Structures are given as C-alpha cells and as structure tokens.
Amino acid sequence: MAVLGIGSRGDVQPCAALAEGLAGRGYGVxxxxxxxxxxxxxPGVTFAPLSVDPLAVAGSEEGQRWLASGPLGFVRGFRTVVEPLAATLIGEVDAACAGADLxxxxxxxxxxRHLHDRYGTPYRLLHFQPSEPTRAFPNPLIPVTTLGxxxxRASYALVERLGWLVLARMANRLRSRVLGLGPLRGSPFAADRRARVPVLCGFSPLVVPRPADWPAHVHVTGYWRLPSGRRAARPESREASEDRADGEDLGGxxxxxxxxxxxxxxxFGSMVPSEPERVAAEVVAALRRARVRGVVQGLPVTPDDDVRVVGEVAHDLLFAEMAAVVHxxxxxxxxxxxxxxxxxVVCSYFSDQPFWGRRVAALGxxxxxxPIRALSSDALAARLRSVLKYQEKAAQLGRLLRVEDGVKNAVDLIERC
Structure with missing residues (x-):
C-alpha cells in the first residue's frame, strides 16, 4: 500500500508515523x-521521493508572495505557483502508486480519487482538520465560530463548490495531460462522500470532539505520532544541520x-508575513517586554544571549523543552x-488556522x-505574560494526548475496513 505525505514536514510526519505503524503489522508500505x-x-517502509520540494517553493520569491497574499491570492496562486510543478508531482505520485493495493x-x-479512476485502486482519505459536514461548527475555512x-452544515458545501469552481479547470487539465483521464464533472469531495469512502481523521477527539451527526465511515483516531527517537529528518543544508534535533539530542x-x-x-511554519522584518522586530520586542528567552524559526532575527534562531527541527522534541509556543x-x-x-499562542494567517486558534482558547x-495582521510587541507580550494561567489545563490535556495511540487506532480501522 502507499501513504501520500504531500506538503511540508507538518503534513509528512503524521503520514510517516501511519506508514510505520502499517509496516509494523507486516504490510508492504x-x-x-x-x-x-x-x-x-x-523500519520496513519504502520511500518514494518526490522532486518537488515544498520548502524550496515556499522560500522562492514567487512562493513567498503567494503565501503572503491572503486567502483569495492563495487560491489564485495555485494556478501560477502550483500548476507548473503539479504535472511533475502527479507523474511521480502515479509511478509510486501504480502497483499499490490501497x-x-x-x-x-x-x-x-485520481488514482482510483486510473487503476481502480481502493483508497482512504486522510483528514488533518474536520472536513465532514456537521451542524456542530462551520467549515474550518470559515473564520467564524458558528453560523447556526x-x-x-451548509458552509461545507459552499466551501467545496467555490474551491472546485476555481480549481476545476486546472485539475482536469492535469488529469488529461498526466494521467490520460477524462474530466471530473463535479467536486471530487462530494463524490467521495456519496461513495462513503472511509475517512481517517488524524486529530484527537479530546481536541475536536466527534460531532454526533458524522456518518459511521468517518473516524477520529487521535494524532499520528512517530515513535520516540525517530522524530527528526536529516536536513540537506549545512545551515539547517547546525541547529537540527537529531534523535534525542537537540544539538547546538x-x-x-x-x-x-x-x-x-x-x-510560523511555511507562512510568510507580508513584512517579515517588522514582524521579527515586534517578536523580539515582545520577548524582551515579557522577560522571556526565545527560540525563533523562520524570521530574520539576529541571535544573542537570550534569542536563538533555528532552521527546520522536530517540533515534538523541541516543544517538550519550551515554556510556551507561539505559532x-x-x-x-x-x-x-x-x-x-x-x-x-496562535497567530493565525488564514485557512483552518483561526479554527485551531479558537479550539486552543476553548480548551483553556x-x-x-x-491574528498575524494584529501582531504587535504589546499584544504579543501581554499574551506571553498571561501564559502561566493556562499551564495547568495545557499540561493536563498534554498528559491525556500523550497516552492516546492514534496510529494503532488508525491501523486497526484500516484492517477492519
């Protein structure tokens, strides 16, 4: 079987954990x-490399403009930034999955869906945010708490239809040119739902309780985490290696x-603020005002005795050493x-990020x-000074999440399905 980890580290690492869990049950993955x-x-997992590097795309001038362009610009950017690379990526995915039985x-x-249409291969959907229609809360891409x-429930169909309206031509061009398939006549997400394709949600029911109106083929498994000691990918650049987390060692x-x-x-992950120098200055000033030390990633900050700058590191290893996380x-x-x-402390840009920010606050x-557009040294410092009052609930939730076995739950469901 094949597990597709498309995107940056936050997208790939849970998929790697799931693949390792399947290999541990004796499956070829x-x-x-x-x-x-x-x-x-x-161990036991075959790796099929994709030549499209998400970090290189995000770090390019065009990619940074795309990521800083806001929600509408982000969607439009799929046609200018993503489509030129997508033919290569889809071709490589196709080659890697041609013989898969799942x-x-x-x-x-x-x-x-595309691979199923090409080969008849059964598939399961991996969701990293709640995407099944429900009356409990709106689509996570809608930046409000509730619409009633x-x-x-209606917001899910609205988001899917608008997304398909923008991307349908690009998707069908790629289906034809790369896979030799005919066009999709409607949203593939709606088609998956009608076909009741099993869905594995890689988040915890302690963070997003499973809505009562979700159908039986949608499963909330818990987070998919790599085993301890297997957290860090070996970065390719010398600069990144100086501050990487390597196994159980945080190196420099x-x-x-x-x-x-x-x-x-x-x-802020792969998100790029529209004014990175200004945001960097506000962050450093906030750390100073709150009288805390900082580890900063992805911002043009000058390191000193109280501030360190890191490249790509294993967050699960690093966060265990932190007093709080701003992301x-x-x-x-x-x-x-x-x-x-x-x-x-969540400084959201767009997409599902405001949803997760609201969940963090609701959980205490x-x-x-x-929001990143409102970030100032005063506002961030005030939140940093307040984090102590959230520590008890955060620690309690962390203890419960650490005993969940999302990988086992997901593998059990894959076997049953």
Missing part, C-alpha cells in the same frame, strides 16, 4: 513524500536550553504543541488567538 523527508521513513491520501488534491446549525540548542529558564518558541495555528503544529502540554490551553 511505501511513503511518498518530498526527498528531504526520506529519513522519516521508518492508497491513503490527503483530501487536498484528490489524489486518491443549518448554516454550519542544548547549551542554550540549559543556560537559563525555559524559552518560548516562535515560528500560526497549522493543524500539525497545534497538535504537537498541545501534546507537549504547554500553552499555545492558551489565550484568545492573535
């Missing part, structure tokens, strides 16, 4: 992901961590920070979210 994440493929694929890109039960960060109180982590609210980062049992694991 291929993890399909960007080449830089080869070291995440565990494909586990994220909903984004509808790759499971009928409006909440260890001396900094032991030199004073636990620091605060600040990093963008990505699904993977939020799950990792909550599992670490420390307070979260962090203050109300601070």
């Amino acid at each position: 291929t993890l399909v992901a960007a080449r830089r994440y080869a070291a995440l493929a565990g 494909v586990l694929a994220p909903a984004l890109g509808a790759l499971g 039960p009928p409006g909440n 960060l260890r001396d900094f961590l032991t030199a004073g109180p636990r620091p605060v982590f600040v990093g 963008h609210g990505g699904a993977g980062t939020t799950g990792t920070a909550l599992t670490a049992g420390i307070a979260n 694991a962090g203050p109300p979210p601070l």
Whole structure:
C-alpha cells in the first residue's frame, strides 16, 4: 500500500508515523513524500521521493508572495505557483502508486480519487482538520465560530463548490495531460462522500470532539505520532544541520536550553508575513517586554544571549523543552504543541488556522488567538505574560494526548475496513 505525505514536514510526519505503524503489522508500505523527508521513513517502509520540494517553493520569491497574499491570492496562486510543478508531482505520485493495493491520501488534491479512476485502486482519505459536514461548527475555512446549525452544515458545501469552481479547470487539465483521464464533472469531495469512502481523521477527539451527526465511515483516531527517537529528518543544508534535533539530542540548542529558564518558541511554519522584518522586530520586542528567552524559526532575527534562531527541527522534541509556543495555528503544529502540554499562542494567517486558534482558547490551553495582521510587541507580550494561567489545563490535556495511540487506532480501522 502507499501513504501520500504531500506538503511540508507538518503534513509528512503524521503520514510517516501511519506508514510505520502499517509496516509494523507486516504490510508492504511505501511513503511518498518530498526527498528531504526520506529519513522519516521508518523500519520496513519504502520511500518514494518526490522532486518537488515544498520548502524550496515556499522560500522562492514567487512562493513567498503567494503565501503572503491572503486567502483569495492563495487560491489564485495555485494556478501560477502550483500548476507548473503539479504535472511533475502527479507523474511521480502515479509511478509510486501504480502497483499499490490501497492508497491513503490527503483530501487536498484528490489524489486518491485520481488514482482510483486510473487503476481502480481502493483508497482512504486522510483528514488533518474536520472536513465532514456537521451542524456542530462551520467549515474550518470559515473564520467564524458558528453560523447556526443549518448554516454550519451548509458552509461545507459552499466551501467545496467555490474551491472546485476555481480549481476545476486546472485539475482536469492535469488529469488529461498526466494521467490520460477524462474530466471530473463535479467536486471530487462530494463524490467521495456519496461513495462513503472511509475517512481517517488524524486529530484527537479530546481536541475536536466527534460531532454526533458524522456518518459511521468517518473516524477520529487521535494524532499520528512517530515513535520516540525517530522524530527528526536529516536536513540537506549545512545551515539547517547546525541547529537540527537529531534523535534525542537537540544539538547546538542544548547549551542554550540549559543556560537559563525555559524559552518560548516562535515560528510560523511555511507562512510568510507580508513584512517579515517588522514582524521579527515586534517578536523580539515582545520577548524582551515579557522577560522571556526565545527560540525563533523562520524570521530574520539576529541571535544573542537570550534569542536563538533555528532552521527546520522536530517540533515534538523541541516543544517538550519550551515554556510556551507561539505559532500560526497549522493543524500539525497545534497538535504537537498541545501534546507537549504547554500553552499555545496562535497567530493565525488564514485557512483552518483561526479554527485551531479558537479550539486552543476553548480548551483553556492558551489565550484568545492573535491574528498575524494584529501582531504587535504589546499584544504579543501581554499574551506571553498571561501564559502561566493556562499551564495547568495545557499540561493536563498534554498528559491525556500523550497516552492516546492514534496510529494503532488508525491501523486497526484500516484492517477492519
């Protein structure tokens, strides 16, 4: 079988954990992901590298403009940034999955559907945020708490239809040119739902309780975590290797961590602020005002005795050493920070990030979210000074999440299905 880890580390690492769990049951498993994440493929897992590097795309000038362009610009950017690379990526995915007897694929890109149409291969959908229609809350891409039960449920169809309206032509061009398939006549997400394709939700019911109106083929398994000691992918650049987390060793960060109180982590994943220098200055000023040390990732910050700068590191290993985490609210980062049992300060950009920020606050694991557009040294410092009052609930939730076995639950369901 094949497990598709499409995207950056936060997308790939849970898929690597799932692949390793399946291999441990004796299945032949291929993890399909960007080449830089080869070291995440565990014992018994075959790795099929993709030449499209998500971090290189995000780090390019065009990619940074795309990620900083807001929700509408982000969707439009799929045609200018993603489509030129998508033909290569889909071709490589196709080659890696041609002989698979089961494909586990994220909903984004509808790759499971395309491979099924090409080969007849059964597939299961991997969800990292709640995407099944429900009356309990609106689609996570809708930046409000509720639209009322009928409006909440209707919001899922609205988001899917708008997304398909924008991306249908691109998707069908790629289906024809790369896979030799005819066009899809409607949203693949709606087709998957009508076919009752089994869905595995890689988040915890303690974080998002399973809505009562979800159908039986949608399963909330808990987070998919790699075994201890297998957290860190070996980065390819020398600069990244200087501060990487390697197994149980945090390398060059260890001396900094032991030199004073636990620091605060600040990093926004692949999100790029429209004014990175200004945001970096506000972050450093906030750390100073809150009188805390910092570990900063992805911002143009000058390191000193109280601030360290890191490249790509294993968040689950690093967060265990932090006093609090300031992040963008990505699904993977939020799950990792909550599992670490420390307070979260979510500075959301768009997409599902405001949803996760609201969940963190509702769980009592962090203050109300601070949208990145409103980030200032005063606002961030105030939240950092308040994190102590969230620590008890954050620690309690972390203890419960750490005993969940999402990988086992997911593998059990795959076997039963």
